[in-house]
Amino acid sequence: MIQIHLSRTLMMALAIAGLLFSGASMAQPDADAARLLFDQSDCGKCHNPDKNKKAPSWKKIAKTYKGKATAEAEVIKHMTKGGKVKLDDGSEEEHKVVETKDPKALKNMAQWILSH
Ligand code: HEC
Numbered sequence: 001m002i003q004i005h006l007s008r009t010l011m012m013a014l015a016i017a018g019l020l021f022s023g024a025s026m027a028q029p030d031a032d033a034a035r036l037l038f039d040q041s042d043c044g045k046c047h048n049p050d051k052n053k054k055a056p057s058w059k060k061i062a063k064t065y066k067g068k069a070t071a072e073a074e075v076i077k078h079m080t081k082g083g084k085v086k087l088d089d090g091s092e093e094e095h096k097v098v099e100t101k102d103p104k105a106l107k108n109m110a111q112w113i114l115s116h
Contacts, residue, residue, distance in 0.1 A: 030108050034111075035112075046096075061114070062113065062114045076106050
């Protein structure tokens with residue numbers, strides 16, 4: 001009897017710990033996963049997280065969106081819709097679409113960009 005109670009308590013504790021953990025990882029983007037997607041999607045051809053290249057850095061983009069409630073949604077839209085963008089040198093190019101359709105990965109990517 002006692003043993004059953006103990007294991008139930010343990011299960012509850014584990015469940016709560018799991019919830020807390022997933023809550024924490026939601027607030028903090030997974031930078032490694034985002035960086036991998038960044039490389040796979042060739043974003044680095046035009047973007048550098050810290051420096052402005054042909055395109056604005058993540059730092060600059062994060063600044064533009066600072067405090068905006070719709071920031072994440074707008075960044076995701078920009079990464080997925082494609083369309084022409086103007087590069088620093090004045091030429092135009094088709095914007096790269098990020099190499100995933102997984103909403104979680106897109107969200108993580110947006111949070112990573114905006115965390116700079
Ligand atoms: C061909 C060059 C090029 C590539 C490759 C590229 N971008 Fe961009 N990106 C740009 C330019 C230029 C801008 C700024 C012009 C604009 O906002 O219209 C921009 C803007 C952005 C913005 C900001 C939009 C805003 O509303 O301020 C985000 C976010 C972004 N890019 C994400 C990405 C991601 C993620 C990738 C990889 C999947 C990527 N870009 C690949 C050229 C590129």
